[in-house]
Amino acid sequence: MADERKLATILFADLAGSTALADEQDPERTRARLERFYDAMAAEIRVAGGTVEKFAGDAVMAAFGAPEALEDHAERALHTAFAMQRRLEAGLALRIGVNTGEVVVGGARENSSFVSGDAVNVAARLERAAASGEVLAGERTAAAARGAFEFGAPRTVEAKGKPGGVACRPVLRALSLMRPRGTGRVFVGRDGELERLWRAYRRSVDRAAAVLVTVVGDAGVGKTRVMRELWQQLATQEPEPLRRTGRCLPYGDGITFWPLAEALKEHLAILESDPPEEVRRRLGNREILGLTLGLDVAGDLHPLAARDRLHAAWVDFVMEQASQRPVVLLIEDVHWAEPPLLELLERLARDVRAPLLLLATARPDFARSWDARVDAETILLEPLSGDVATSLVEELADQLPPDVRDVIVRRAEGNPFFVEELIQLANEDGVAIPDSVQAVLAARIDLLGEAEKAALQAAAVIGRAFWTGPVYELVGEHWPDLATLESRDFIRRRHTSSLEGEVEYVFKHALTREVAYNGLTKARRARLHADFAGWLEGVGGEHAALLAYHYAEAVRPEDVDVAWPDGGDELELLEAKAVTWLSRAAEAAMSRYELQDAVALLDRAIPLTDDKARLWRRIARAHALNYDGDALMHAFERALELTEDERQRSETYAELAFESGLRSGMWRRRPPEHVVDEWTSRALAHVRRERVPRR
Ligand SMILES: Nc1ncnc2c1ncn2[C@@H]1O[C@H](COP(=O)(O)OP(=O)(O)OP(=O)(O)O)[C@@H](O)[C@H]1O
Ligand SMILES: [Mg+2]
Structure with missing residues (x-):
């Protein structure tokens, strides 16, 4: 199985005071008791759909939502925690820590776990901090299971590498199987x-x-x-x-x-x-x-x-x-x-x-x-129509500013559950996906067969709209049946295609695409972006913007260490392609007068090349067209700082002088004449020097 990123809940449980138990008893009897303990705990974990990750000493670690995503991973982990406490033999007690977060799931090497991530360490930390017989849950777990359990007062537990400690709550008792939804106050449409x-x-x-x-x-x-x-x-x-x-x-x-x-x-x-x-x-x-x-x-x-x-x-x-x-x-x-x-x-x-x-x-x-x-x-039952969804958001969130409400309507795309969850999150972050939505969607994706899931993920890399040809290409040895994705209503076929000769589909819901994408490791995303860009370049046609996007995503500087750990020629080649296509796409954007887009594209290219000065000059030109003197000045300054090359420098000065003369209206404060003269003479100095030897 390829590595994947998952939102999961991790449970650690440890027998409190078990060393005392071992001291007092015959080793054979202790062993038999421990075996019984392990079996009982493993049974509770499995029946709730969890995976026993390992037994170490008297401790048990289990994951819910990994390797397979579960929409109610937090509730299941907490119900299991109580079930484990109940199953214990007399005289034994457990300390339990439960924590939710993003993990990476991969094939386990010997002696290491198949899930890893900070969330795992924190769960272990909570277990150690719990009192005997107590269940401590991390904040994200408590939020995910809110309403399904009663929690005690928040606490902070010290932990290595966490300056502020870790916030958590004791879990007091179960109220319902799954978190209840919504308030049910408002009803629209239907x-x-x-x-x-x-x-x-x-x-x-x-x-x-x-x-x-x-x-x-x-x-x-x-x-x-x-x-x-x-x-x-x-x-x-x-x-x-x-x-x-x-x-x-x-x-x-x-x-x-x-x-x-x-x-x-x-x-x-x-x-x-x-x-x-x-x-x-x-x-x-x-x-x-x-x-x-x-x-x-x-x-x-x-x-x-x-x-x-x-x-x-x-x-x-x-x-x-x-x-x-x-x-x-x-x-x-x-x-x-x-x-x-x-x-x-x-x-x-x-x-x-x-x-x-x-x-x-x-x-x-x-x-x-x-x-x-x-x-x-x-x-x-189709999603709510735009008007009806808008009225739902208005009813539920009239305290939110209109632009935030618009974002919610757009992102929820008619799904009232998404509406409710996005409203909850709205005060924190406009673009994050609520854990609850992520979990529901990820669980549905994981019900797919391996080939169909791989296809959905490859499609997610291509975009909201995608074509079947490259999907088959990208999934390699798999033979996905896209009809399954269609019948389960993940994707819908378009009657027309924006790519000649290719069948085009769209993700029914943009959030499904995002969740499918988020499940890929950064390394896998990069590879798929590169493969798709390669495919697209091969079919020819005018796709500068798409190629720029996919090549740039393949070599994101912030992830390049995990995406291409070996670096090498392949990375260099991809970076060069990214720069080429970003520049071309910027050119095209400039010719359409989409100047901000042009600047953004060029900005992305800068960290990918050594020839940064040239790009800064092009950025300066875009700012000139936009009549933004300050930004232009900044860009030219960067261009001058970044090159020693006399010829390039003089050309830069020449452009600076030229642009400032041509578009005098772009300056908030015009540069004084002597400065402009200085630019001109610097531009000319090089030209003169160049001409000297030829005489
Ligand atoms: N027409 C509507 N008007 C207002 N709120 C709605 C409407 N439909 C659903 N909701 C709210 O959206 C949330 C999700 O709805 P509901 O639980 O009925 O979805 P569902 O289709 O049953 O989902 P699941 O497949 O997960 O069971 C609930 O909180 C519900 O109250
Ligand atoms: Mg329902």
Whole structure:
């Protein structure tokens, strides 16, 4: 696996006072106890989707969100921390540190970890600072899991290399599985979708039959929210329909029928704390439904027979309910559903002959097509339109200045979850991607197969719009199927192409592109930029600006040490190309009178070449065209400082004199005449000297 950058949460746990334990006991017994401890801890970590990174002594390190990204990495790590505490044998206690940050994931060498980064060191530091039995979380973890846990007062822990120490909070208790979203105060748009849901409900009532509606849309686009609105509308109906909800979980043991179990428990008022006998009593003569709840009620039945009975019992049960009043059953997040649940839902939709509206929400990763005999429809929830999104931002963030609100509308591109998260961040930084958004998008990207993910990353390097030819070229040995990226709604095909003979696609969402790009190591980004630029140069045509951008990105001075650690001819060649294309693109920009662009392009080229003086002179010319005397003067001064070459110097003076004469209006204060004379004579001095030997 190639190295990747990830946003992850790292957990360190260490047995407090375990040396005492070792002292007192027979070494064989200590070892057995430690083995049991390791096994139990590893089991808790794995069931929550974490990866055990290593055991060292009595300490355990685990990563959540690496190697595979997880949208709720922080919540999972904290839930695991508590689960680990609960699993301990009597007499043992753990100190736990949890911290979130960017890490690099790579193939582990012997004795080293597969994740690395400052976040890992800080997690270890927090573990050492935690009291026995305590869980300490870094600030970024606490922010990511805000609302899902209760935290104690902030604290600062000293750490090497951190002058201000590390801010953290003790974690007191869990409140919910995942961080709750939004305030739900405002609701905008979605009239058409609500109307369609409403009609589906009416159809199920009028026909006294099951209707299945699947609402499909991106993470955060508002599926759950639209359902909540529908819920409220349904509450006003006469007779009031019975409404039940359940949610598929992304991880856990024995969760196949979880959503139906939730609905059933709510319906029968079964509590988490009820003993199995009580649950059986409430199920009455429908004991087989207990399979849904994880009860062992199948006895000696063949598994297939048990399944058939379970299906029949559910159909029966729902029919009975629905013949009293309409039933609306919502199953959330079926993209996480396991096949047995989907089969059961399909069975309900097919066989219930009474008013049942069966609703499912799913992200575009959900690839099931329902049985053709089912009255099923799919509603695609598209992003909010520009106006509607603007009004949402206005409602939620009227305290923010209009230009910041505009940036939020633009960056969120109609996704209300992104809107909410960007508003949270708005006071800090206009361009960063909120951790929450990053995590959701990265997790979806990591669900892709290796080839498709590589293609998405290569495309991300090319840009928001990209062409298939170079993508195939860049991913090398992979054979990606772009149709998958399309069907999961990451990318959309354009009807026309800006590059002749090439099929053009765009990222549906710019933030997806950014997150895919951010997942690449700097070294990989540089390589892909260079490869794409090479490809583009090969196809010919007029692409100076694109070539300039990609060559320059390939050799960013601030990253060149990690991107091209061996330096050498290849780097030199790329730098030379970057300078060439930046200069050409600047020329083109100047001819269009895009003078600031021209200056920016030339600025980028300066650190990449030894011939800086020449570039400064061109920058000066751009400033002259822009009638900016001060900037021009500064640029000429730099040009003069940077060259010893007499000829270049005299040419520079000549230009200076010429420009100042030609555009006298550009000076805030005109240079005095004797200074201009001085420039002229310096320009001429060289010319005279040059002519002397020829006489
Ligand atoms: N039409 C809307 N008006 C105002 N706020 C909205 C609207 N739609 C969604 N939101 C808000 O945006 C956030 C994300 O919406 P929601 O949770 O419904 O997304 P989702 O599609 O269910 O995402 P996921 O796939 O992650 O479950 C929520 O806080 C929600 O209240
Ligand atoms: Mg949802």
